[in-house]
Amino acid sequence: MRWDGAAMMDGELQGLFEKAYSAIQEEELDLLNETLPQVQKLADSGNPYFQEVIGAAALEIEKDYPKAYRYLKLAADARISSAQRGLGHMLALGLGVEKDLEMAAALFCKSANAGDPFAKYNLGNMYLQGLGVPESEERGTRLLEEASDAGLAAASAQLADMKGAIGDYGGARGILDKIVPGGEIPPLSAKNFSAMCYHGMGGPVNKIKALGGALKSVELGDRDGIAGSRTIAGELTMAEIKEAIAWSNVDNWAEAFLACARDR
Secondary structure (H helix, E strand, C coil): CCCCCCCCCCHHHHHHHHHHHHHHHHCCHHHHHHHHHHHHHHHHCCCHHHHHHHHHHHHHHHCCHHHHHHHHHHHHHCCCHHHHHHHHHHHHHCCCCCCCHHHHHHHHHHHHHCCCHHHHHHHHHHHHHCCCCCCCHHHHHHHHHHHHHCCCHHHHHHHHHHHHHCCCHHHHHHHHHHHHHHCCCCHHHHHHHHHHHHHCCCCCCCHHHHHHHHHHHHHCCCCCHHHHHHHHHCCCCHHHHHHHHHHHCCHHHHHHHHHHHHCC
16 A cells, blocks of 8 residues: 655655655654654544554554545545545455445545545556446446556556467566566566567567576566576576576565576
8 A cells, every 4th residue: 555645745744754654664663653642633623644653553554444434434525535545445345344336436535536646556457356446348448547657566467468369479578568667567567578588479589588588587476487587597698697687676685686697
């Protein structure tokens, strides 16, 4: 979950908001507990941005769903778009409330119309599956594209999967080429990119990026990817292996892999 950091406060309050926001994102409980008393006071005084923070902490950290619903609804009613999305998430999954897909879709729609890429992603999938809204591949795909254009890697990865499923390997590869190094994708997406580059699907053979994709899949949890990485590395020079490591942003464990490659 992600929240609005709107320019709505003076510097001191903005700093408090950002500190609490970061604590929730990183699950830094000590920092969160340090900020909560003041955040709670501001939330209870009617500040919708801090109401969202309290609701988000209750949802993501405390798993106190009644509390999360209460505060997120206050913020959502004040048109805080990420609170609308958070409330929609609760209703879509039935977290502490009765599941209501139509209301969830309506909340995602409000948030998406305000530009929230996560809400666009959620709503797009609801349209693709016909959950709470009429099924529409056109609308669902368009929303995923908008979320992808806004930089949401999960939307980009899903679009790549959709293109690959219909044989549009060039489209899939083009998307994955941009997001694999960032790593905010399922390991299978990186593995698929590796295969496309290695076999020349959707573009020319590129064994450097094939190795980069395979290494990224390993970093993301694909235990079988190391064997594929070794196979590809066996066809490359040491300079090319280093280039693949640099491209895929896996240099935190590059030395171990390079040592293995040297021993081949």
